[in-house]
Amino acid sequence: MRAAKQQVRSVTAGSSAPQIRATDADDVPILVSLAEGTRVFSPHEIVGLKEDLDSCLAGDYPLDRLLTIEHAGRAVGFAHFGPAEITHGTWYLYWIAVDRASHGHGYGAQLLRRVEDEVRGRDGRLVLIETSTLPRYEATRSFYERTGYGRECVIRDYYSVGDDKVVFAKRLA
Numbered sequence: 001m002r003a004a005k006q007q008v009r010s011v012t013a014g015s016s017a018p019q020i021r022a023t024d025a026d027d028v029p030i031l032v033s034l035a036e037g038t039r040v041f042s043p044h045e046i047v048g049l050k051e052d053l054d055s056c057l058a059g060d061y062p063l064d065r066l067l068t069i070e071h072a073g074r075a076v077g078f079a080h081f082g083p084a085e086i087t088h089g090t091w092y093l094y095w096i097a098v099d100r101a102s103h104g105h106g107y108g109a110q111l112l113r114r115v116e117d118e119v120r121g122r123d124g125r126l127v128l129i130e131t132s133t134l135p136r137y138e139a140t141r142s143f144y145e146r147t148g149y150g151r152e153c154v155i156r157d158y159y160s161v162g163d164d165k166v167v168f169a170k171r172l173a
């Protein structure tokens with residue numbers, strides 16, 4: 001059953017407040033298109049994203065969570081996160097994306113705060129986020145730093161030669 005929608009604090013000027021709710025199957029084409037429109041993800045990643053969303057909604061990862069943020073009835077972003085296997089309280093943020101036309105309005109930070117609240121609520125203590133060191137991810141890395149994530153480690157040449165993986169981490173209070 002779809003989770004109850006929850007009113008969240010507005011961070012954007014306007015008459016209605018953004019809302020964060022559980023993602024449902026109707027959202028998938030919109031979210032995939034939104035992610036594609038950010039121009040950050042490769043076609044290969046977009047295919048993987050669609051598979052991840054479909055699998056998650058099909059219940060293949062029952063502990064994972066998928067959240068959509070919408071404003072004025074329009075989906076403007078989403079996040080997918082889940083617990084890391086064989087750990088006690090470590091969670092991964094797998095995907096986060098905001099509609100390109102809506103960047104810089106606080107939606108991403110609001111989503112991330114909600115992710116952290118939900119992780120805390122499930123006895124989570126550590127959130128990890130992996131991303132690339134390629135220049136096109138520079139804004140993404142700035143976003144993680146501005147939202148309180150530190151660079152925990154770098155694995156050189158992880159994605160391909162010259163494309164390192166950086167792991168950002170936040171220990172939840």
Ligand SMILES: CC(C)(COP(=O)(O)OP(=O)(O)OC[C@H]1O[C@@H](n2cnc3c(N)ncnc32)[C@H](O)[C@@H]1OP(=O)(O)O)[C@@H](O)C(=O)NCCC(=O)NCCS
Nearest residue numbers: 038096097098103104105106107108109139140142143146
């Ligand atoms: C990363 C992303 C989710 C951020 O969402 P957003 O709604 O634009 O971010 P916010 O408006 O909430 O910004 C939160 C903070 O990050 C900072 N930030 C956001 N974008 C930034 C940028 N391009 N450069 C520098 N800082 C940035 C903001 O200044 C803000 O910091 P502040 O509160 O100290 O001013 C969004 O840019 C996006 O969808 N990027 C493409 C997809 C992606 O890279 N996803 C992650 C890989 S899985």
